[in-house]
Amino acid sequence: MTDSRPRRIARAVLALAYLIAGFAHLRSPGGFIAITPSWVPYPATVVALTGIAEIAGATGLMIPPLRRAAGMGLALYALCVWPANFNHAINDIALGGVHLGRWYHGPRLTLQPILIWWALWASGTIDWPFPRRR
Template sequence: MTFDRAVPEGRGRRIGRIVLAAAYGLAGVAHLARPGGFVAITPGWVPAPEMVVALTGAAEIAGAVGLMIPALRKAAGIGLALYALCVWPANFHHALDDIALSGVHLSWWYHGPRLAVQPVIIWWALWASGVVNWPFRGDWRH
């Protein structure tokens, strides 16, 4: 896969990138400002969960900024896609172990869609950053 080819920059991709950058930026700030809930859903096999949550918050913010800088956009998209894949186990842990956040147990009406949308978030990072065009322009690369 080469990353130097020009990718069509339509209005939809631009809006999708801005929305994704805003979401990741806000999530990153939340990880840093209120880490308790994120630490609570971190699987037990993850070492130093407080540090990992802080680093993931910083990674989200860096990815959000990178999406907005053309020279860093594709690297940021790949990084955010990998990030979303790597944090998926925390979402499963949260759901399967029914971990309460602030005393609230969330139902499968929350967890089911949340787990199912993770692959969409992974794709969104790749598409919004111009790494892939699929399914809008056929070829999954470009």
């Protein structure tokens, strides 16, 4: 698989986003705990672990021998936290007293599969939908 300039940029942007999100999970977990579905045990611990997972994934994306594993891990991570996003939307959970509404939740829920694809593509795990260069 080619490591094109667009893929390198996508990888750096994704790593930065996950690094920021990971530290946010650790620094200010309240909002993340609030949107965690009730069936998730030990939500504070889970939120802390997700922050650590995001930081580890972001770091792994930037280390070539770990890149593919990090991409697969972040894709799986994005899939696993999707229920929290649905919980946030369906139950209209206010964060900081603010109800975000469908204009936030609609795009947020719709873009989650793109975030999954992005982790896989940026890590070089997949090339789809771009043809391989030879």
